[in-house]
Amino acid sequence: MDDNQPGWAAEPAAGLPADGGPPGSAPVVPGDSWRPPGSFARTGRGSRLLGGGRGGTVISTVSTLVVVGALAAVFLLAPGARAVEHAFFSPHAMWQSFVGNPRAGYYSVGAAIWLNIRMFLIAEVLILALALLIALVRQSTHPALFPIRILATIYVDFFRGVPLILVIFAIGLGVPALSLPLISSQSNAVYGVSALVLSYSAYVSEVYRAGLNSVHQSQVAAARSLGLPQRTALRHVILPQAVRNIIPPLLNDFISLQKDTALVGVLGTIEANKAAEIYSEQVFNFSSFTVAAILFLVLTIPLARFTDRLIERDRRRRLAGVTP
Amino acid sequence: MSEAIRIEDVYKSFGANEVLKGINLSVATHEVICLIGASGSGKSTLLRCANLLEPIDSGRITLWGEQITGPGIDQNLVRRHVGIVFQSFNLFPHMTVLRNVTLAPAKVLRLPRAEAEAEARALLSRFGLADKEAEFPDRLSGGQQQRVAIVRALAMKPQIMLLDEVTSALDPELVAEVLDVIRELAATGMTMLIATHEMGFARDIARRVCFLEEGRIIEDAPPAELFSDPKDERTRRFLGRIVDAGRM
Numbered sequence: 001m002d003d004n005q006p007g008w009a010a011e012p013a014a015g016l017p018a019d020g021g022p023p024g025s026a027p028v029v030p031g032d033s034w035r036p037p038g039s040f041a042r043t044g045r046g047s048r049l050l051g052g053g054r055g056g057t058v059i060s061t062v063s064t065l066v067v068v069g070a071l072a073a074v075f076l077l078a079p080g081a082r083a084v085e086h087a088f089f090s091p092h093a094m095w096q097s098f099v100g101n102p103r104a105g106y107y108s109v110g111a112a113i114w115l116n117i118r119m120f121l122i123a124e125v126l127i128l129a130l131a132l133l134i135a136l137v138r139q140s141t142h143p144a145l146f147p148i149r150i151l152a153t154i155y156v157d158f159f160r161g162v163p164l165i166l167v168i169f170a171i172g173l174g175v176p177a178l179s180l181p182l183i184s185s186q187s188n189a190v191y192g193v194s195a196l197v198l199s200y201s202a203y204v205s206e207v208y209r210a211g212l213n214s215v216h217q218s219q220v221a222a223a224r225s226l227g228l229p230q231r232t233a234l235r236h237v238i239l240p241q242a243v244r245n246i247i248p249p250l251l252n253d254f255i256s257l258q259k260d261t262a263l264v265g266v267l268g269t270i271e272a273n274k275a276a277e278i279y280s281e282q283v284f285n286f287s288s289f290t291v292a293a294i295l296f297l298v299l300t301i302p303l304a305r306f307t308d309r310l311i312e313r314d315r316r317r318r319l320a321g322v323t324p
Numbered sequence: 325m326s327e328a329i330r331i332e333d334v335y336k337s338f339g340a341n342e343v344l345k346g347i348n349l350s351v352a353t354h355e356v357i358c359l360i361g362a363s364g365s366g367k368s369t370l371l372r373c374a375n376l377l378e379p380i381d382s383g384r385i386t387l388w389g390e391q392i393t394g395p396g397i398d399q400n401l402v403r404r405h406v407g408i409v410f411q412s413f414n415l416f417p418h419m420t421v422l423r424n425v426t427l428a429p430a431k432v433l434r435l436p437r438a439e440a441e442a443e444a445r446a447l448l449s450r451f452g453l454a455d456k457e458a459e460f461p462d463r464l465s466g467g468q469q470q471r472v473a474i475v476r477a478l479a480m481k482p483q484i485m486l487l488d489e490v491t492s493a494l495d496p497e498l499v500a501e502v503l504d505v506i507r508e509l510a511a512t513g514m515t516m517l518i519a520t521h522e523m524g525f526a527r528d529i530a531r532r533v534c535f536l537e538e539g540r541i542i543e544d545a546p547p548a549e550l551f552s553d554p555k556d557e558r559t560r561r562f563l564g565r566i567v568d569a570g571r572m
Binding site for chain 2: 227
């Protein structure tokens with residue numbers, strides 16, 4: 001009798017014939033005559049409906065048509081469908097707000113989105129740097145860094161807890177009121193970007209920290225055992241692996257950041273959302289917001305696809321074993 | 325033969341768990357010493373302490389007569405001379421084999437890239453890995469990964485090698501290729517301190533074998549003596565269990 005065989009409990013399960021094992025004791029191994037009750041074949045037809053097999057494409061096409069058709073029907077057949085169409089999807093108003101007309105008192109949403117892009121790009125670079133610094137400080141163990149570690153923790157708690165729009169108001173209204181030379185005479189876009197950087201760095205530093213923790217301690221040991229100083233080990237061994245692991249959550253935060261540049265409009269800066277708001281107030285048509293929404297989608301979707309490609313390329317490269 | 329490394333009365337605890345309880349060990353230049361003992365007996369911790377990856381609580385460790393434990397020691401300088409290879413390989417997964425091997429020579433010894441790569445290629449081909457330099461570690465077998473890890477440590481031209489159960493994570497059929505590499509190293513006169521569960525290998529290669537139990541060196545003798553005529557009852561019991569498990 002093979003007592004390394006797992007799975008067969010000393011007590012026979014219900015339905016098993018008790019003809020194995022020595023007489024008088026509970027059988028451990030079922031007898032030679034044991035056969036599984038019935039067939040293993042799946043009964044019922046649940047599997048076919050869930051796709052897979054040749055019918056899959058047809059089924060997915062049909063279901064897509066049904067869902068899209070139902071949504072379109074609800075939208076088009078609603079009692080207020082004509083009013084909504086006119087207020088939000090008027091081609092004329094969309095074009096007007098896209099190109100703008102300063103003499104009529106409104107700005108081009110298409111031009112204003114460039115300010116969002118510039119704010120996003122500048123904020124992103126600063127956030128990546130500041131957040132990394134905060135994460136490294138919080139991860140440090142040196143006793144001399146203790147006070148800075150506490151400050152970094154308070155910073156992260158504070159800016160993760162305060163709504164971004166309050167931070168934008170606080171910086172945009174508070175800093176000019178300080179009447180400091182240079183600092184108090186910047187544009188609202190600069191204050192807006194500063195607020196974005198302060199707030200997002202708190203979030204992104206936590207993402208970095210998760211990434212640093214995801215690299216196994218043995219990698220640190222391996223790097224240090226070769227005589228690499230801590231800084232070199234961090235730069236060449238730990239950080240590259242940490243960053244690879246956090247690309248998806250980082251991207252998520254940056255998509256979010258792209259959209260949140262619209263909040264800077266509360267300071268009066270003419271970015272896409274503010275330009276759309278001004279148009280709607282002048283012309284009494286909300287199609288300008290639809291234009292702004294489309295422009296934001298045009299920005300965020302490529303970023304999402306780009307990161308998917310990065311992740312896929314990295315995965316393939318490591319599996320294929322090809323030098324970059 | 326001069327003394328390469330000396331471990332004197334070393335104690336080490338992790339929290340309440342005392343792992344090393346007064347270890348004394350001396351390794352002469354060109355000497356190969358094997359550490360045997362059950363898991364948790366302190367073999368790995370001892371090697372990690374000798375590479376300064378773990379600070380010791382008390383006692384001292386000297387390299388060629390100079391104390392390396394305590395304040396004011398350049399740990400990175402010590403580690404250049406004392407290489408260590410781990411049970412789980414610990415290759416850098418985001419780098420090719422060649423970059424794994426050249427990273428430390430380039431960044432620590434500041435070798436020019438071409439020179440570091442030439443030396444790395446020479447080492448790789450010596451250990452049968454010439455065609456693997458462009459691969460990433462996860463494309464290699466365990467045996468190949470462990471050989472790369474040994475090459476990576478050797479690229480720093482250490483005088484002493486510490487091997488921490490380097491075959492324990494390998495499939496049985498891959499153990500031999502790694503043991504062959506270690507035999508070749510021993511033949512070149514490399515000073516080595518080897519923690520291992522491969523008793524046959526220890527008997528072949530070691531000049532002395534130390535049996536550890538519960539953080540103490542119970543017996544320290546030439547392999548012929550320790551394996552065929554162990555003096556201590558605890559050594560006899562340990563070896564008995566190894567024989568019962570069919571491992572010797």
